[in-house]
Amino acid sequence: MLGSYLTLAAVLFCIGLYGVLVKRNAIIVLLSIELMLNAVNLNLIAFSKYGVVPSLTGQVFSLFTMTVAAAEAAVGIAVLIALYRNRATVNVDEYDELRR
């Protein structure tokens, strides 16, 4: 059982990473980060249930993760909105004024 969950989480993490690295839409990039965090959650829950030493801690941890992820997403979106006001684009490629 554990293996399946871990694999799923790994896939999810990779999809998230792929999204962060490749997607041009800034919102999707932020969402991809959430995907990665969710992969972590999946891991934690799986370990908490099927791990070597099953314990509740993993679930507690995942609660924290979710909360914090929400806060992070909120700030991320807020930053993005402020940025959008200045640049009028959500295209990540065009956020390259700061360079070299």
Place this chain on the structure above:
Amino acid sequence: MEALQTLTWSDTRYLAPELALAVAAVLLALLDLILPRRASRDLIGWGALVGLLAAGVFVGWHIYDLQSAVDAGKEPIRNLLGGSYRVDDFGNLLKLVFLGATALIVLASLGTVKKAEVPIKGEFYYLLLPAVIGAMVMASSGDLITLFVGMELLSITSYVLVGVRKRSGASGEAAFKYVVTGGTASAFILYGMSFLYGVTGSTRLSDISGALGDALADYRALVYVAFFFMIVGFALKLALAPFHAWAPDVYQGAPTPATSFLAIVAKGAAFAMLYRIFIFLYRAFGSEGDQAAVREDLFLALAVLAAAAMIVGVAGALKQQNAKRLLALSGVANAGILLVPLTLEVNSLHSSMFSEFVYYLIAYVFMNAGAFAVLTAVSRSSGHEELSAFAGMYHRAPWTAAAMTALLCSLAGLPVTGGFFGKLFILFGAVQTKAYWLAAILLATTVASYYVYFSFIRQMYMRSGESDQAVAVPVPTGIVIWLCAAASVALGILPKPILDWIDGIFSLGADFLAR
């Protein structure tokens, strides 16, 4: 399941510094609402300073308290919440550093931060405080969850701090980049942590270290995965090369005080976390066989990252013309240097890695805070942050130029400054543990960094400026500049008190290796 032990009233006194800051942050936020729109927000800045000072006093009290416990022959650690929060000397020392550094940053920004730069100045000050709380939590935690929460508290507030100039595209872009990088880094660290939890069944660092040795036998690959994901995440957070590319962009876009906060406090906190997690490996793994091999691998990975950071940071800064980006890259190199002591073997001759690290960190705080303060003053007068803003400083502000020279000497590691002795200790440790290659890289990059730091000096002393107008330095900024310069020199001439102090209160065994 002691993990679910609850917080008691008596525990709050151990949380006093953090609580003081939290209270200050709330009060200042309220004050900001109450104050009329046109009133100067410097008042909030002073308030923040007071809050930091109060927290510092509490930390000092903790140190005294722990010391008297040691004298009384008792365990010198206060474990809260079942060991997920530890008040120990390691944490206390770093907390002092963080608080001091933040105070310097606040002081320097009082007066120099223009309205145009940070339109909502009040917010800037009271957002700094939760960020510091996050850093302090990181320094003090004994549990992965606490570590994570502290880290995120710091990160999320930093995102805001970076983007606080909300009308500026650059600030927003920097904030966005920081969010993406920070988020990804958090995800990596967390992913690693999840495996660590998975193979040991606990998030408590002390428990993990106890269980890791056995776990290695069965889940070798997962242990590697756990640590490598964490290493990558930390490398991103610390901007170790080649995970550093975001740092110059973010530093450049952020308002200068925020930059200097990122460069000092955020970095220091990440190091605190790194220490918390990695020093345990010494207890988790024995000194022989497979376990030692894994440990060696992990520390080697860190050492390689440190070396890469030193090399890339310095090389990248060689031709950099923007002062802030230059300091960002210098921060990359310094992160590498700060990482060196951790990677050194603890053996029969050498175990003073923590003194080496903290001493250099303190020196780094002063030299960086000072340099950023000078940069603030200079860019305020010239309107840009290119290196050429420093041209002709010898004529325009001779005393500031002199102070900057001292700071640069410290950055470059020239005697007799804090930077010099910091590097000297680290090098001595490296030589004692026979890590000659690392010492050689540290020395070589130090030499190359002369070119980088002396490019400021060339501008200040050997070029004529765009104008002959004197550079106005506001009093608080001036105080910070001179405080930092004087401290940098003093650390070089008399490093003994601090090192004696560190050695007197800190104990590797008690703070890290004991349960």
Place this chain on the structure above:
Amino acid sequence: MLENVPVLSLIVWIPLLGALVTLLLPKHHSRLLRGFALLFTVIPLLLAVWLYASYEPVAGGGAFAEHGTWLSVPLNTEAGLQGTGVNVTSYRLVFDYRLGVDGLSLPLVLLTGVVAAMSVLASVHIRKRWKTYFSLFLLLETGMYGVFLARDLTLFFIFFELTLIPMFFLIGIWGYFGREKAANRFLLYNGLGSAIMLLAFLILIATLGFTVTETAGGAAISFGGDYETLLANLADPNAAAHASGAMFLSENLKWAAFVLLLIAFGIKLPIFPLHTWMLKVHAEAPPSVVMIHSGILLKMGVYGLVRFAAFLFPAQLASWATVIAILGVVNILYGAVLACVQKEFKLVLAYSSVSHMGIVLLGIASLNETGFEGAIYQAVSHGLISALMFLIVGSLYERTGTTKIDELGGLAKVVPFTAGILLTAGLASLGLPGLSGFVGEFLSLLGLFGSLKWLTAIGALGVLLAAVYVLRSVLAITYGPLPERFAGMKDARFVEALPMVVLTALIVLLGIYPSLLTDLMQHGFDGLLKELQTRVGG
């Protein structure tokens, strides 16, 4: 009267005091500033002369050692030595403040005093920012004295680095057209040298610098860079066992440290092919600074090479004697041949320095007292000669605006005094007996000839080439027809003539009566020679 006064400390710190005083003076009074700078260079010079007068060359060094603990920094023992069975009561890293003088360093201290004072006089050519100039100059002087007097590795290193920063400024601010490049080159190249040196020093401190004091409760262990401790630990066959082996310097590490030191000081010296940085410095720095640079700073390389590479590693030195001699010969011939074709007089002098420093290497490679004394003698003599040369260069440049050999000529007609001094300096440089240059050369060659005859003979060709390049350039400047635009030139002013006369007089004096200096160096090499005899087996 001076018995209880810390003379060495005074020599080292008075210039620094001078630098601070200079900072307080008004910045537009160049004469006042120069006067003060002169005062603060002459006092240490007088002290050094007093030292010379009262120094007794006896076995085991002189009576002027000073020491105190500067810093004693704790090292953590938590995870460490507890496990090794030794009960460690204290474990510290010690930085000592140790000064001392012996036959090896005293000549160089005197040289520093003389050249620095003369260079202050020669600073009349400095046209701007006098205040900064003189305070940096005095800071530099403190560094130089410190290097020659320090008896602790870390202290030595600090003083060594301390010369770097002021030099960077002195070149970069007051130099000629390419000054910034030259300053950078200087800083980076020498920084690299001192970094390499630091690595070697740290290895030495970590492996040889330990002192173990057995007390009732256990052992107090400290690491430090005290030179005497290093020597004692090296000589003590029990030291390795005494300190649990882990600390001790292995044979491979000895070699590594020796080679590192050779490279580090080889950059300063400079040894081919590490010499290119000093060409730029010679060409771009203001002459009064080059006087210091060529006159003293290069000698720090000589001093370091003998003091550390040779004294600490006699066995390595002995087995590499041929290598060093070959390096020396290459230096001599390479520098000399290149000096023969330079068009810029300052570069002739730069390459001639390369050549002359090769002779020093020959002296060191000789492994006998004659050669060592020759090396130091050569260092002192070259210091005086090149200081004099650059003094003249400065005064000629001020008048003609050029130092290109082709553009000058016939100056003996308009500036006979300067031209005469230049000719004397040239003759001294080419090793004319009766002037100081000869003695050092002769002793070095003589020393080396005992072991490496062919190499010495080849190296002696440098004597011939020296004649070629010196005469070629000096005669081109002073002899021959005078270009018309120089017709109205005036000879040296008093303030220029004075240092010229003093330096010339010293050059002549040392040439006529070399015992003035060689007697001083007696017993200076005792320890090394003993080691060479016992360890290497004669």
Place this chain on the structure above:
Amino acid sequence: MATVFSQYAWLVPAFPLAAFAILTALGRSLSRTGAWIATVASLASFVYSVMIAAERLAKNAEDYIGGFAWLRAGSVNLTAGYEVTNLTALMLVVVTLVALLVNLYSLGYMKDDERISTFFSYVALFTASMLGLVLADNLMILYVCWELVGVCSFLLIGFWYRKPEARAAAKKAFIVTRIGDLGLLIAILLLFWYMPGHALDFASLHNVFYAQSGIISTSITTLIALLIFLGAVGKSGQFPLHVWLPDAMEGPTPISALIHAATMVAAGVFLVVRTFDIFAAAPAALDTVAVVGAFTAIFAATIGLAQNDIKRILAYSTVSQLGYMMLAVGAGSTTSAMFHLFTHAFFKALLFLGAGSVIHAVHTQDIREMGGLGSRMKITAWTFGIGALALSGIPPFSGFWSKDAVLTAALDDNPWLFAVGVVAAFLTALYMARLFFLVFAGKPRGDAGAHARAKESPAVMTAPLIVLAALAVVAGFVQTPFSGWLGSWLTGGAEEEHASGLAIVASVAASLLGLYLGWLIYSKGAVRRDAVSSRFPRLVRLAERKYYIDELYDALFVKSLRGLGKALSAFDDVVVDGAVRLAGRSALALGRLNTRLQNGQIQTYGLAALVAAVVLVLAIAGRRFW
């Protein structure tokens, strides 16, 4: 007999040295006063030298050695010492006498020169060093003075520094002699390490080598001897290092007389005589000396035949005569060498001073533009004539006796050497006849006006000529084939009578033949002057151009050194400095790579980080599997 004066022999060089110090310190302001100070000093030296010599005329006068510690460094323990022997006493007299006369002469010759006091100070320094060289009791001090005389010679050759030729000649003189000096230096190094007790004094050398004790092997002895001889070759202008001496004639004529005829150039011979014990222990070296001397004697004489500059002819003659002396030493007869040195000093100084007098009068040195001066400058002509006869070896002039002694010694050694000597004697007579007749006989050629103004030089210049002429006549009688006083005095042996009829007849015949032939060609005109040059133009041209040796050296050494320098210069710039620049550039390139990475795209950064992470993991974890 007590050696009172010898004990204070250091005074002899001290007088001129003091004069030098005074003149240098007071500088140009002295002008003619300075000249007088120097002259008086040289007079004092001369007088004192005569007293020493007189003291030593007594039988079995003891040699005196004195001195003080000069240089102690390790195993080196050298004294600045002086040694008075009969040999040195003789040299002292010769040197101080010629120096005194030259000083006097120069008072007239140089009186209009603005740097007259500089001139006299150089001369004083030269005199002091030359005397030091003579007195030195060890090789080291000798070497020091040896170099000092060299530098004085250099300074005086370049005295008229504004002339580019003078500058070139001075440089050449210094560098070429330095080649020889290098040999001497290495010889000293060798001796230092091979001699027991590192002794370098002549007494110890004598003890070691005279006894042929075998302490030092023959091969090393030969090497040492050859290296010492190399020094002598340089100083004494022997082939192949003779090239500097003719050029040295760019200096003022009194200098040519003093340094480049009478004293310094003879120092080479003196050196070989002084260290003769070493040579005696190395027969191969001795043969080399003889052969080089003989070759130089004839080689320089042929060049001298084809020159037109009055001083150059005399210079080649000097080279040739020095070859004679070397020949004598090589043949094993130090006495005859010293004897020839002694007489040569007087008549060659005389000839040079006479030439100076002529130049002073007509302001040219080209003998083709002279002629008929005999009637206008009687004293000069007569004294010059005496000198020429002495040089040609016509009895009873001094040159005859000494040349005869040399030839006798050569005959004893090897008939071929003798033959060469006789041919050289013939050539000597021929070129002297040419010189004399072209200058003093016949009709004036060249600038008639200058000729008309030519008049006899003042008394201060002619007086030394007369004194020298007198010496040139009588000096030979100290050692004749029938009374070997000089030899016994110098060597301490019994007086030997060393007559050889063959030698006398051959040398007189050759000389007379030469003079007669010269008279026929250049005075009577019985044989056309271009008789040889039209028939063998190449041969004559070869001699005129000094066998192209200067050109050869230029191509061989000067050009190649310059080429090497240029090549190394490029190497230094491209390779050595290039490596430094490369290091810098590669650091910068790394930085630029980093800059390229920083394109502002956060996703690029992420990708780079990901790649780096993968590489890191593979490298660290992977190294366990390799």
